[in-house]
Amino acid sequence: MTTPAPADESSGEKAHSVVPNSWRNLRDYTDARIGLGRSGNSLPTQAMLAFQLDHAQARDAVHLALDTETMMAGLAQRVPLALRLHSQAQNRSEYLRRPDYGRLLDPPSTQQLAALNNQHCDISLSIVDGLSARAIHEQALPFVDALLPHIERARLSLGPVALVEQGRVAIGDPIGESLKARMSIVLIGERPGLSSPDSLGIYFTWQPRSGCLDSARNCISNVRPRGQSFASAARRLAYLINGALEIKASGIALKDNSEANAAPQLGDGGRV
16 A cells, blocks of 8 residues: 655645646746646646736736835935926826826926926936836836936936826827937836736837837836846947937837947947
């Protein structure tokens, strides 16, 4: 008579009922759902519970409100002037139902920008909650810390920094246009994935203006501790800025060859 296999205390299932997957070791190198094993025709309990947790975290990231007070305090320590702006989407429900409202500033924000009467700046920086305020809370300020030395080294002027609630990527266009910026950088919370509810996206646009097409933008995505590092993303963005200054364009006209070539530092040559 054989002795029954011991219970798997971590999953609540008998150890012999779970069939392991030979790819399991690859999970040390990726957050992708591979090598989960199986229990009969189903996932093991532990894998199913992990999936449900990640799904809940992704939903929470979408509905989490932007902590504007903490963000504004952090920006005040880093830049001379920060503005708190809002899109035409009045709340999260409207934001999710009407993406077009998230691309436009509400009247008070438009008036606030107009009152600045900004003469000119090289870069307009907008920090936008997007679909993950969590990404902004955790990644935006560390990325700004990595980016500012590149901007200062190149002697590029940074306009007032905008913190935008209920915004989409394109809301950086009217902001940059109002500030008369040559370039626009938008930091935005990306749509949460089941393994990445905290991912920051960066969108770069030459000569931002209302109605600008997405084909005129360059994107750097998955900026977070378990994705692309802040230092790497800042170097990649510096490469794009340097290229845009040379060819006076961005988007499909500006190729990101920063990995294939040693990216020149801003201000070290090639800048016009």
